[in-house]
Amino acid sequence: MQKWEYKALSLSRGYKHGFGSNAHAGSWEGDLDMQKMGEDGWELVSVVPISSFFENGDGFTSELYFYFKRPKP
Numbered sequence: 001m002q003k004w005e006y007k008a009l010s011l012s013r014g015y016k017h018g019f020g021s022n023a024h025a026g027s028w029e030g031d032l033d034m035q036k037m038g039e040d041g042w043e044l045v046s047v048v049p050i051s052s053f054f055e056n057g058d059g060f061t062s063e064l065y066f067y068f069k070r071p072k073p
Helices: 034-039
Strands: 004-012 043-053 059-071
Antiparallel strands (some): 004 059
């Protein structure tokens, strides 16, 4: 039976404070090199978005979780 190893990585971003509707999502932060992951044998299995909310109640995607797997040697 094939055995697998797994890895989870994430990117996150906060929001920039502003007045009224001037609040906006910031830049993504994290280290995710998809090309390198593929070269190392990792296969992307799933991406899960996590939502947060601005002070005015509007929502935005604040985190992305990337789940990978590859066969165990």
